[in-house]
Amino acid sequence: MAKILVTGGAGYIGSHTVVELQKVGFEVVIVDNLSNSNIEVLSGIEKITGIRPAFENIDCVDYVSMDRMFDKYQNISAIIHFAASKAVGESVEKPLLYYRNNLVSLINLLQLMPIHKINNIVFSSSCTVYGQPDILPVTEDAPIKTALSPYGNTKQICEEIICDTIHTNPCYKSIILRYFNPIGAHPSAEIGELPNGVPNNLLPFVTQTAIGLRKQLNVFGNDYDTPDGSCIRDYIHVVDLAKAHVIAVQRMLNQRTKSDVETFNLGTGRGLSVLEVIETFEKVNGVKVPYRIVDRREGDIEKVWADPTYANEVLGWTAVETVEETLRSAWAWELNLAERAKAE
Numbered sequence: 211m212a213k214i215l216v217t218g219g220a221g222y223i224g225s226h227t228v229v230e231l232q233k234v235g236f237e238v239v240i241v242d243n244l245s246n247s248n249i250e251v252l253s254g255i256e257k258i259t260g261i262r263p264a265f266e267n268i269d270c271v272d273y274v275s276m277d278r279m280f281d282k283y284q285n286i287s288a289i290i291h292f293a294a295s296k297a298v299g300e301s302v303e304k305p306l307l308y309y310r311n312n313l314v315s316l317i318n319l320l321q322l323m324p325i326h327k328i329n330n331i332v333f334s335s336s337c338t339v340y341g342q343p344d345i346l347p348v349t350e351d352a353p354i355k356t357a358l359s360p361y362g363n364t365k366q367i368c369e370e371i372i373c374d375t376i377h378t379n380p381c382y383k384s385i386i387l388r389y390f391n392p393i394g395a396h397p398s399a400e401i402g403e404l405p406n407g408v409p410n411n412l413l414p415f416v417t418q419t420a421i422g423l424r425k426q427l428n429v430f431g432n433d434y435d436t437p438d439g440s441c442i443r444d445y446i447h448v449v450d451l452a453k454a455h456v457i458a459v460q461r462m463l464n465q466r467t468k469s470d471v472e473t474f475n476l477g478t479g480r481g482l483s484v485l486e487v488i489e490t491f492e493k494v495n496g497v498k499v500p501y502r503i504v505d506r507r508e509g510d511i512e513k514v515w516a517d518p519t520y521a522n523e524v525l526g527w528t529a530v531e532t533v534e535e536t537l538r539s540a541w542a543w544e545l546n547l548a549e550r551a552k553a554e
């Protein structure tokens with residue numbers, strides 16, 4: 211079976227994707243510098259699939275080490291490139307770190323692909339490229355809006371770098387996947403999201419508040435133009451998202467792509483407000499999430515949800531998990547983390 215390089219494979223979406231790749235028989239090589247992940251994730255993956263993936267602790271920004279890695283693992287068929295810095299607020303404080311990490315990593319991979327005879331790359335992009343869309347649900351051909359953060363800008367520039375590069379070699383193929391808001395954890399609760407420090411994202415903050423690690427959740431604004439005043443997002447189960455990567459890789463390897471670059475939205479098509487997330491989380495898990503309304507967070511989009519029709523029709527992919535199940539899995543993972551912390 212083909213060998214797939216997963217950069218950032220020890221991270222949140224990366225680790226779930228490694229599991230799904232292994233489940234259908236792909237051999238996986240993970241490259242990760244563990245800057246925002248933990249080596250124990252490999253044991254979690256092994257518990258689920260019975261296979262410990264090959265792992266290299268390398269920063270994708272390091273061209274020479276990446277070159278050596280490709281020499282070591284011959285015949286890689288495709289790359290899934292997750293490795294990137296992803297905290298919106300941090301990117302405002304440290305823009306050069308974000309431009310360097312996110313752009314140089316991709317440039318290195320694109321430069322190394324012809325040297326090591328690799329034609330296929332899947333790129334992790336984000337719905338952040340749409341900003342606040344004029345029309346909802348948002349389709350792939352919606353205009354790209356001026357980025358609100360260096361992080362968002364790196365995703366836009368990376369997409370452009372891919373489009374500018376792929377056509378230079380007729381064998382090259384790329385699939386760009388624009389994620390909406392991934393949440394939840396593997397149903398085994400062996401892997402999940404492991405935020406460093408105080409979480410930026412809603413779900414880890416919700417679960418950490420529910421378990422008592424945080425006193426209160428701050429809900430950023432209730433005066434938006436939405437039914438309950440809080441922001442609306444398209445929350446997608448991370449396993450559904452992971453499965454789309456497997457389909458994307460299979461599509462490239464089976465030469466079914468229709469153009470050198472294909473771009474897909476990965477979302478459920480359903481928008482959920484922050485207050486609805488909290489209410490549903492409390493209901494399905496039977497726990498309380500103390501929260502208060504605070505000022506809006508700078509840079510937040512009011513409402514965005516995907517039109518996933520194109521991915522449905524072309525990839526044959528649909529997000530199947532219910533939001534209830536997704537929120538249950540997020541809680542099961544938090545409980546598992548708490549058990550582990552107790553055991554240490």
Ligand code: UFG
Binds near residue numbers: 296338362391429431
């Ligand atoms: N929120 C809170 N309290 C919190 C955290 C979040 O109310 O403590 C709210 C936010 O204001 C927002 C919603 O929950 O309305 C979701 O916020 P997240 O930070 O979880 O996600 P974002 O939609 O802001 O960001 C996500 C990804 C980014 C990506 C962006 C694109 O994390 O990587 O979507 O819109 F760029």
